Amino acid sequence: MPEHLSPSFRRLAWSNLLAQSAEQLSLAAVPIVAVLLLQAGPGEIGLLASVQSLPFLLLSMPLGLLADRSSRTRLMALAEGLRALALLLLLALILTGHASIGALAAVGFLAAVGTVAFSVAAPSLVPALVPVQGLAQANGRLELARSAAFASGPALAGALIGWTGAPAAFVLSAMLSVTAVLCLRGIREPARAAMPQRHPLLELQDGARWVWRSELLRPIMFTSIAWNIAWFMLQATYVPYAIHDLGLDAGGVGVTLAAYGVGMIVGALLAPRVVALLPFGQAILLGPYFSVLAALTMAMTLVWPQGWLAGLSYFLFGAGPIIWTITSTTLRQTVTPRAMIGRVSSINIVVSTGARPLGAALGGLVGVYFPVSVSLWCVVLGFGLQALIISASRVRTLQRLPDPLPD
Numbered sequence: 001m002p003e004h005l006s007p008s009f010r011r012l013a014w015s016n017l018l019a020q021s022a023e024q025l026s027l028a029a030v031p032i033v034a035v036l037l038l039q040a041g042p043g044e045i046g047l048l049a050s051v052q053s054l055p056f057l058l059l060s061m062p063l064g065l066l067a068d069r070s071s072r073t074r075l076m077a078l079a080e081g082l083r084a085l086a087l088l089l090l091l092a093l094i095l096t097g098h099a100s101i102g103a104l105a106a107v108g109f110l111a112a113v114g115t116v117a118f119s120v121a122a123p124s125l126v127p128a129l130v131p132v133q134g135l136a137q138a139n140g141r142l143e144l145a146r147s148a149a150f151a152s153g154p155a156l157a158g159a160l161i162g163w164t165g166a167p168a169a170f171v172l173s174a175m176l177s178v179t180a181v182l183c184l185r186g187i188r189e190p191a192r193a194a195m196p197q198r199h200p201l202l203e204l205q206d207g208a209r210w211v212w213r214s215e216l217l218r219p220i221m222f223t224s225i226a227w228n229i230a231w232f233m234l235q236a237t238y239v240p241y242a243i244h245d246l247g248l249d250a251g252g253v254g255v256t257l258a259a260y261g262v263g264m265i266v267g268a269l270l271a272p273r274v275v276a277l278l279p280f281g282q283a284i285l286l287g288p289y290f291s292v293l294a295a296l297t298m299a300m301t302l303v304w305p306q307g308w309l310a311g312l313s314y315f316l317f318g319a320g321p322i323i324w325t326i327t328s329t330t331l332r333q334t335v336t337p338r339a340m341i342g343r344v345s346s347i348n349i350v351v352s353t354g355a356r357p358l359g360a361a362l363g364g365l366v367g368v369y370f371p372v373s374v375s376l377w378c379v380v381l382g383f384g385l386q387a388l389i390i391s392a393s394r395v396r397t398l399q400r401l402p403d404p405l406p407d
Contacts, residue, residue: 005138008187009129015187016122017145018180019080022173023115024153026087027052028257029169030104031239032161032250037099042375044101046236046364052108053232053356055116056349064120064207064346068339072121077184079117084177086110091170114177119349124342127333128190136330136401140271143326147264147318158254207343216335216402217344219393220328223288223386224352227321229359230291230382234298236363237375238310245372248307259311263318271323281398284327288387290320295383299376331395335402 030048034040040048066075090107093099122142130138160169211217242248242256275283294316301309336344359382366375390396 005134005141006129008189009126009138009141011183011186012122012125012129013141013145015076015080015180015183016118016142017149018176018183019076019083019114019118020146020149021153022080022083022087022176022180023111024149024261025157025169025173025176026108026111028153028157028254029161029166029173030108032158032253033094033099033166034101034104035239035243036161036250037094037166038101038104040101040240042236042240042367043364045239046360046367047101048105048108049232049236049360050357050364051105052112053354053360054109055112056119056356057354059113059116060120060346060349060354061343063117064124064342064344064349067121067124067342067346071189072125072342073184073187073189076114076117076121077181080114080177080181080184083111083114084174084181087170087174087177091167091174094166094170116349120342120346123329123333123345125187125189127338127341129187135333136275136326137272139329139333140268140326143271143322143329144265144268147261147268147322149261152258152261155254155258158251158257162250162254207340207347210336210340211344211347214335215394216398217332217348219390219395220332221348221351223390224348225355226382226386226389227288227291228352228355229362230295230379230386231317232356232359233363233366233375233382234295234379236360237367237372237379240367241372241375242307242310246301246305246307246310252307256307256311256314260314260318263315263320264322265318266315267319267322268326270319271326274323275327279399280327280331280401281396284324284331284395284398285387285390287321287324287327288383288390290316291383292380292387294320295376295380299380302373302376330401 030052031040031045034044034048038044063075063079086107089110090099090104093103093107126138126142127135156172157169160166160172211221239253242253246252248256271283274286278286294313297316298310298313301313332344332348333341362378363375366378
């Protein structure tokens with residue numbers, strides 16, 4: 001890493017990689033286990049995805065406030081430790097023959113708390129560890145680590161379940177979470193000025209007001225909402241569709257899901273060049289536009305049921321939106337006061353990933369009452385909507401990253 005990315009940031013990046021790997025491994029393993037071990041259908045998979053998404057809705061704002069007020073490394077360590085305990089509990093349930101959809105959902109909820117903590121605390125910590133000129137690069141490094149996790153987690157989950165059974169996937173995931181906690185111990189978190197004691201709701205209101213009044217952050221928020229609804233409709237549909245209609249086994253499902261992570265790696269590696277070549281607003285648009293193309297590619301499997309085509313769709317879903325994540329995160333860190341980044345990040349997470357249970361529930365509901373073709377075309381419409389929202393905003397006209405706000 002370049003010199004201006006400090007050793008503490010490097011530890012954060014390694015911890016992020018390990019935590020994301022634990023998350024992706026377990027997220028991919030749970031629906032595969034549900035389908036193969038418990039014969040779950042779209043309705044049950046939609047329920048699992050909805051419950052696993054609830055921590056983003058219920059805990060993002062409280063944890064964002066804690067990230068602005070207290071030690072961010074301690075917050076991430078405690079939450080990641082909870083994920084490890086939840087995964088070990090799930091392992092015990094599987095080994096004793098007590099696994100059920102309800103048990104998978106409950107443990108998935110607990111495991112997701114670690115993801116929420118990292119999602120709100122890491123963006124708040126990065127500006128304290130990296131100078132302004134290194135923010136885009138630092139965010140790119142974190143997203144590259146996340147991309148590697150997305151690439152390896154699903155394929156590894158499918159392979160482990162196919163070769164050795166479900167327990168191995170959850171043992172490895174728990175070990176990754178524990179190692180992530182150990183990496184966090186070496187981070188030197190800069191001291192912050194004491195914040196005046198105010199009612200937590202007033203502080204959260206400040207963050208919400210800042211996002212709502214910003215002509216740059218508001219359309220990003222609504223685009224994220226539409227994207228997540230469409231994405232989780234697809235997630236509720238895909239695994240049963242891939243197994244029953246595309247004829248894929250656990251390993252094949254894992255490989256197609258891993259294509260998403262491979263796309264993320266490619267997108268993250270290309271992001272610095274793309275941002276340098278294109279006006280900043282045009283670079284942000286790449287993610288929404290690639291998502292529409294990816295959704296249309298998945299819809300093509302209805303007439304040409306090929307696993308490689310589904311994999312190409314997931315690759316496109318990874319390659320374009322990762323550029324969106326890097327550029328939109330950098331924009332949010334630049335136009336938000338540093339003391340408010342945790343709350344603003346948490347609000348973005350609440351309204352976008354809070355849409356996940358809605359998308360998963362819609363996907364499960366449509367999958368129960370309508371043919372899978374209806375589900376996939378609803379996904380196409382959802383991604384079309386998010387592209388229209390950002391295209392109609394001022395974000396599209398940005399020629400460069402705005403000047404950062406003073407501390």
